[in-house]
Amino acid sequence: MSAPVLELAGVHHAYPDGHPTLRGVDLHVHRGERVALLGPNGAGKTTLVLHLNGILRPEAGQVSVAGLPVDEEHLLEVRRRVGVVFQDPDDQLFMPTVGQDVAFGPRNLGLRGDELRARVEHALDAVGMGEHADRAPHHLSFGQRRRVAVATVLAMQPDVLVLDEPSSNLDPASRRELADILDRLDVTVLMVTHDLPYVLQLCERSVVLSEGRVVGDGPTGEVLADEALMAAHRLELPYGFDPRSVPPRTRATTQ
Numbered sequence: 597m598s599a600p601v602l603e604l605a606g607v608h609h610a611y612p613d614g615h616p617t618l619r620g621v622d623l624h625v626h627r628g629e630r631v632a633l634l635g636p637n638g639a640g641k642t643t644l645v646l647h648l649n650g651i652l653r654p655e656a657g658q659v660s661v662a663g664l665p666v667d668e669e670h671l672l673e674v675r676r677r678v679g680v681v682f683q684d685p686d687d688q689l690f691m692p693t694v695g696q697d698v699a700f701g702p703r704n705l706g707l708r709g710d711e712l713r714a715r716v717e718h719a720l721d722a723v724g725m726g727e728h729a730d731r732a733p734h735h736l737s738f739g740q741r742r743r744v745a746v747a748t749v750l751a752m753q754p755d756v757l758v759l760d761e762p763s764s765n766l767d768p769a770s771r772r773e774l775a776d777i778l779d780r781l782d783v784t785v786l787m788v789t790h791d792l793p794y795v796l797q798l799c800e801r802s803v804v805l806s807e808g809r810v811v812g813d814g815p816t817g818e819v820l821a822d823e824a825l826m827a828a829h830r831l832e833l834p835y836g837f838d839p840r841s842v843p844p845r846t847r848a849t850t851q
């Protein structure tokens with residue numbers, strides 16, 4: 597089996613106020629996997645994500661991406677390889693047009709001309725926004741802005757796409773459209789979410805984080821059917837939703 601594309605080993609973290617957030621997290625994600633990171637409010641999910649691209653550093657333990665330690669020396673390469681789509685697309689869109697926003701990252705990598713144009717087109721097409729390259733991001737709907745935020749990350753051709761609450765604030769149609777888009781992408785995914793039906797649809801594996809520790813990790817159908825685990829960590833499926841009624845998502849991982 598090849599080295600994991602994401603690896604956290606014994607990761608501890610506390611914010612400057614001393615509040616401990618991660619208490620010895622071990623997590624391996626292999627290429628091709630789609631993993632949901634679940635857990636109650638305050639479990640440490642966003643804190644964990646911020647360790648993947650070096651915004652936060654562990655007090656103890658190691659984080660590595662595609663075999664590279666997340667440290668000062670490897671930061672640029674790590675940030676190319678892990679693309680994080682934050683919850684608010686407006687944190688990621690700041691250029692006058694959609695096309696310029698999507699071009700921003702690859703341009704910083706040195707791409708120019710036809711190569712840059714092709715990269716932008718491909719990323720916008722992947723999220724169904726190819727027709728909108730010349731529009732101003734602030735003229736788009738929230739759902740369209742979230743898709744463009746995904747495209748800004750895809751344009752970097754990351755090894756891992758990390759999504760923080762991808763379905764939040766989307767109407768049902770936009771939620772479904774984004775699920776279809778994510779389902780078609782051929783990239784390793786780590787998705788932080790409270791939307792458990794989304795997880796059943798998109799992620800074959802689920803990891804449960806609670807009070808800064810991994811307390812569950814397994815096939816999504818099994819994790820969500822574990823009533824004791826779910827109740828202990830404030831995870832609730834919509835009323836009447838039976839995780840066993842959804843066929844388990846299976847994907848071949850390239851290991």
Ligand SMILES: Nc1ncnc2c1ncn2[C@@H]1O[C@H](COP(=O)(O)OP(=O)(O)OP(=O)(O)O)[C@@H](O)[C@H]1O
Pocket residue numbers: 611612613615617635636637638639640641642643644
């Ligand atoms: N900048 C900060 N300074 C101090 N404490 C923080 C900071 N950011 C988060 N925390 C605390 O760290 C803990 C973990 O927060 P985090 O945002 O990682 O949780 P989460 O699992 O992503 O929660 P949610 O599901 O609500 O988004 C919480 O107790 C939170 O109050």
